[in-house]
Amino acid sequence: MGKWRTESCEQCGSDFYVREDWERPPRYCKPCREERAAKWYDKSCRHCGGTLRVCVEWDRIPDYHKECAWTEKPCEICGQGIRIHRGWDNPPRRHKECRESVAPKTASCAQCGHLFTISTGTQLRCKENGWGLPTRCPECKHDALLIKGAVGALRDTFRVPLETMIEKRGVFFTDKVAVVRNALNGDILAEVTMDKEGCFSTKRVAVATDARSGDEIARTREGCQGTFVSRRVAETYSSETGDQTHTTKMVEQGMLIRKRFAKTDPVNDVGGSIISRIVKRGWLFRKKVVETDRH
Ligand SMILES: [Zn+2]
Ligand SMILES: [Zn+2]
Ligand SMILES: [Zn+2]
Ligand SMILES: [Zn+2]
Incomplete structure (x- = not known):
């Protein structure tokens, strides 16, 4: 003891x-x-x-x-792990550096020169799909389909292959102008300008005018197609009768290199589809030209 x-x-x-x-x-x-x-x-x-x-x-x-509290989740942007405490209410989904790399950016529109913002969401979507960032402002992008629709429909008015130059919209001129030529001899046939319609002037419309007579030929407005997934289409209406004559939508084709072009279909189905595609011309001064013809 x-x-x-x-x-x-x-x-x-x-x-x-x-x-x-x-x-x-x-x-x-x-x-x-x-x-x-x-x-x-x-x-x-x-x-x-x-x-x-x-x-x-x-x-x-x-x-x-202690050993249970921390975990790792892949960063939504780079896929590398982020250390996350299980008790956090709003755990980060992106590294700080990654987040900063896709912060909203200001860019100047390649077509009209106006500044526009590329959102984080857009940057992420581009990254995910391997696309380049948008170079045109939303308005120019929005107008592009209407202009292509207006030009596509003109193929049935003039009955020759067309060549269209989309002119740069100046800071002082708010109307974008497309000059439509006869692709065979270069004669100017028509002009397409942007205008606004409706009681609140909110709907943009592409107006095609005959270059010789100055008469309005047609108006192309935005429409929607599809039951489940609605897609933007351009609808062209004859200025003479007010009836719809054509519908235009963007189409993608090609396995490896996807090519986008506008397909304009006459409402009465006569003559078949008209294709408008952008080609680059010139060596020193490359210009974008829209070629429009039946294929
Ligand atoms: Zn004691
Ligand atoms: Zn535990
Ligand atoms: Zn990251
Ligand atoms: Zn623009």
Whole structure:
């Protein structure tokens, strides 16, 4: 039997007995030990469900084991891991640097020169699909289909292959002008300008005018097609009768190199489809020309 000796409690300082042969004598007296033990309790880890021993006096009571708290999720932009604490309400989905690399950008429109913003969403979509960033402002892009629709329909008015130059819209001229020529001899046949329609002047419309007589030939407006997935189409109406004559939509073709072109179909189905595609011309000064013909 070992001997007893006194030890002083680290918490309250009072003396208590310990046996001399105890390897690890208690540091606190019995009342203090009981008080301390009451402050500890078990809870279950929110990740693994295992036991987590915590003390009420801690400033922050953890919900996870240390080794359970952290996880890694792939960054939405670069795919590399991001360290995420399971307790975070809004865990980051992108690295900070990655996020900054796709912050909204200001670009100047290749067609009209106006500044426009390329949103983060657009940049991500381009990245995902391997596309280049848009070079035209939304308005020019929006007008392009209407202009192609107007030009496509003109193929049935003039009955010759057409060649159209889309002129740069100046800062002072808000109407984009397309000059439509006879592809065979270069004669100017018509002009297409952009205008606004409707009581609030919100709908943009492409107006085709005969270059010789100055008479309005047709108006091309935006329409929608499709039941489940609606797609933008351009609808051309004769200015003489007011009846719809053509519908134009963008079509993609090609396996490896996808080519986009506008396909204009006469409403009465006479004559078949008219194709308008952009080609680049010139060596020193490359110009974009829209070629329009039946194929
Ligand atoms: Zn004590
Ligand atoms: Zn755990
Ligand atoms: Zn990243
Ligand atoms: Zn523009």
